[in-house]
Every structure is written in C-alpha cells, then in structure tokens.
Amino acid sequence: MTQGGKIFDELGKLMNNAAGVADGVRREIETAVKSQLERLVADMDLVKREDYDALRELVQAQSAELKELKAQVEGLKSK
Numbered sequence: 001m002t003q004g005g006k007i008f009d010e011l012g013k014l015m016n017n018a019a020g021v022a023d024g025v026r027r028e029i030e031t032a033v034k035s036q037l038e039r040l041v042a043d044m045d046l047v048k049r050e051d052y053d054a055l056r057e058l059v060q061a062q063s064a065e066l067k068e069l070k071a072q073v074e075g076l077k078s079k
Helices: 003-044 049-078
Strands: none
Touching: none
C-alpha cells in the first residue's frame, strides 16, 4: 500500500472513532437532560392527563345534572 493510501486509511479510522465518541457524548447528554427533566416534573407535583380528563368528565356530568335539578326546582316553584 502506498504512503497516501495509509494516510487516508488512518484518517478514515480517526473520523470513525470521532463519530463514535460524538454519538456516545450525545447519548450521555440526552440521558442527563432526561433525568433532570423527570426530576423537575416530579417536583412540580403535576396532575396526570388521565386524572384531569376523568375529573373533567365528572364535572361536566354534574353540571348537566345540576341544570336538570334547577329546571325541576323552577318548575315546582311555578306551580
């Protein structure tokens, strides 16, 4: 193999190693950021979406029932 070919082979290996290191660093950063965000969200004591939706449905059902009861009361008052 010629001297120029060896240089390109070494340069290719170096670039592959650099890409591997960069990918490892990226994964480490993603893991650290995800961990910090999970800790932040846990500290905020947020309501889960499922709990919010269930409560919203309950409030809507009770609101409809309340309107019916008010209508019945008004009907009884008018008699």
